[in-house]
Structures are given as C-alpha cells and as structure tokens.
Amino acid sequence: MTTRGARAAGHGARGDLFDPHCPTRQLLDRIGTKWTSMAVKTLADAAPDEVRFAELRRRMPGVSQKMLSVTLRSLTRDGLVSRRVEPTVPPRVFYRLTGLGLSLEAALAGLRTWAEEHMAEIDRANEAIGQEVDEG
Amino acid sequence: MTTRGARAAGHGARGDLFDPHCPTRQLLDRIGTKWTSMAVKTLADAAPDEVRFAELRRRMPGVSQKMLSVTLRSLTRDGLVSRRVEPTVPPRVFYRLTGLGLSLEAALAGLRTWAEEHMAEIDRANEAIGQEVDEG
DNA sequence: CGGAATCCCCTAGGATACTG
DNA sequence: CAGTATCCTAGGGGATTCCG
Numbered sequence: 001m002t003t004r005g006a007r008a009a010g011h012g013a014r015g016d017l018f019d020p021h022c023p024t025r026q027l028l029d030r031i032g033t034k035w036t037s038m039a040v041k042t043l044a045d046a047a048p049d050e051v052r053f054a055e056l057r058r059r060m061p062g063v064s065q066k067m068l069s070v071t072l073r074s075l076t077r078d079g080l081v082s083r084r085v086e087p088t089v090p091p092r093v094f095y096r097l098t099g100l101g102l103s104l105e106a107a108l109a110g111l112r113t114w115a116e117e118h119m120a121e122i123d124r125a126n127e128a129i130g131q132e133v134d135e136g
Numbered sequence: 137m138t139t140r141g142a143r144a145a146g147h148g149a150r151g152d153l154f155d156p157h158c159p160t161r162q163l164l165d166r167i168g169t170k171w172t173s174m175a176v177k178t179l180a181d182a183a184p185d186e187v188r189f190a191e192l193r194r195r196m197p198g199v200s201q202k203m204l205s206v207t208l209r210s211l212t213r214d215g216l217v218s219r220r221v222e223p224t225v226p227p228r229v230f231y232r233l234t235g236l237g238l239s240l241e242a243a244l245a246g247l248r249t250w251a252e253e254h255m256a257e258i259d260r261a262n263e264a265i266g267q268e269v270d271e272g
Numbered sequence: 273c274g275g276a277a278t279c280c281c282c283t284a285g286g287a288t289a290c291t292g
Numbered sequence: 293c294a295g296t297a298t299c300c301t302a303g304g305g306g307a308t309t310c311c312g
Contacts, residue, residue: 033304033305034304034305035305064305064306064307066305066306066307066308067304067305067306070304070305089312090312091312
C-alpha cells in the first residue's frame with residue numbers, strides 16, 4: 001500500500017520500483033484500502049440500482065464522509081464505479097458499479113468466501129502462540 | 137491497513153472498532169500488506185518443497201530482509217506458513233505453505249486472474265481522465 | 273447535500289547496524 | 293545465515309471546518 005504515488009506516473013513507465021508485470025500488487029493497492037472492498041460490496045448488493053452518497057454512507061458503518069468521498073473518487077477514476085449528478089439544489093449524486101466493477105465484485109466474492117471459511121482458523125493459530133511450549 | 141494493532145487484542149473482543157463479522161477486512165489487512173501475497177505466491181510455486189530464507193529473498197525482487205522476516209513471521213503466526221529450523225551453524229531455516237496457506241493461494245489465484253485480465257482497463261480509465269471534456 | 277481543504281496522528285515499511 | 297533492534301519518512305485515514 002506504499003507505492004500509491006506511482007499511479008499518477010503510470011506504472012508502465014521505465015522508472016518502476018517494482019515489477020510492472022505484477023498487476024496483483026496494483027490491484028491489492030486498491031482493494032486493500034480500508035473502505036474500497038466494502039464500498040464495492042455495498043454497491044454490488046444494490047445493483048443494478050444506483051445509490052446516493054448519503055445512503056451509501058449509512059450502509060457502511062464507520063466510514064467517514066471524507067474517506068467515502070476519497071474511496072468513491074478513486075473507484076470512479078478506476079472505471080469501477082459510475083457517478084451521476086443531478087444538478088438540483090441541493091445536488092443529488094448517484095453511484096453504481098460499472099460492468100468492470102461488477103466483475104471485480106465477482107472476484108472478490110471468492111476471497112470473501114475463503115475469509116468466512118478460514119479466518120477462524122487464523123485466529124486460532126494466533127491464539128495458540130505462547131502455549132505451544134507447554135504442550136511440547 | 138490501519139487497525140493492525142487490534143490483532144494482539146483479538147478482534148472478537150467487545151471494543152471492536154468495526155464489524156467483527158467482516159472477516160474479509162481482516163483478510164485484506166493481511167494480504168494487502170506489501171509483500172504477503174508475493175510471499176504466498178512464491179512459496180506456492182515451490183510447493184511442496186521447502187524454501188530457505190535467502191532463496192526466498194532472491195525470488196522476491198525488491199524485498200528487504202527485514203520486511204521478508206516480518207512478513208514470514210506474520211504468515212507463520214497466522215498458520216499459513218510452517219517454519220523449520222536446522223540448528224546447525226550457521227542455522228538453516230526453511231519455509232513452506234501449510235494446507236491453509238495453499239487454500240489461500242487458491243483463492244488469491246482468482247484475484248490474480250482478474251488483475252491480469254482487467255488492470256489494463258483500469259489504467260486506461262485513469263489515463264482517460266482529463267480528456268473526457270474534449271470529447272464532449 | 274456532497275464534497276474539498278486542513279490538521280494531525282499512527283503505522284507500513286525502507287536503510288542501517290548489531291547478534292548468535 | 294537468519295534474524296532482531298533502531299531510526300526515519302511517506303502516506304492512510306480520522307476529525308473538523310468550509311464551500312456551492
């Protein structure tokens with residue numbers, strides 16, 4: 001999650017710090033961000049309907065308005081989310097996953113399944129540390 | 137990637153900042169870390185063979201010895217990687233994915249595929265920013 | 273209502289040096 | 293060889309305030 005600055009430069013450029021052929025790292029830089037996966041999931045649950053900013057915020061417990069804004073802007077830039085503004089006063093802004101976003105959600109679903117099935121094991125492994133000497 | 141400190145406390149505890157029923161977030165906190173996914177992949181490619189520390193380091197271009205160490209310790213704590221020490225002088229330490237680690241790799245493979253197929257679109261979307269006004 | 277700007281803290285993670 | 297310990301900085305992300 002460190003090389004985020006490389007985005008503006010375009011990571012196909014010559015001066016890359018890391019393997020430019022590792023799209024996985026790039027992807028994780030995006031979805032590894034605190035609220036991205038939750039936003040994608042929330043929008044996916046609503047699809048094909050659009051969701052307004054405030055409503056989205058309500059469905060994502062704990063997110064600050066700044067971070068939701070930042071997250072959505074990033075997703076929009078990446079072409080994963082579409083943004084529609086109704087130029088009323090006050091304005092209404094709607095978000096929805098694009099086709100690309102939906103396909104990402106499908107890929108994420110796999111991870112989610114794994115997490116749901118196995119995170120408990122990881123927790124148990126962590127708790128087991130420190131006891132292993134006794135049991136030896 | 138921020139709430140990492142919650143690990144020691146055990147995220148089943150009462151004081152959780154976020155939904156304790158979101159294992160996906162926990163998982164991303166792990167694999168979203170800069171070197172974790174690369175380490176898992178590298179170990180998976182070698183499986184079922186063990187890999188020594190230095191060899192692993194060589195196969196992961198750019199990783200510092202500190203970060204590899206930290207990453208491996210974390211993976212070991214999580215039960216995703218097994219660690220075997222030969223108490224020779226100098227010592228030789230071998231790493232290998234556990235069954236749990238291998239199953240994670242399988243889940244990660246899905247993400248990798250998605251990334252390889254679609255990161256280019258994301259790049260294109262990013263580059264398109266700024267032109268969209270011209271095109272009307 | 274949606275969001276941009278500012279301030280500030282905290283952690284990931286790189287460089288370097290030391291140990292067994 | 294395989295770490296561990298220390299120092300340092302860049303950036304994520306929370307709170308708060310201001311704007312159209």
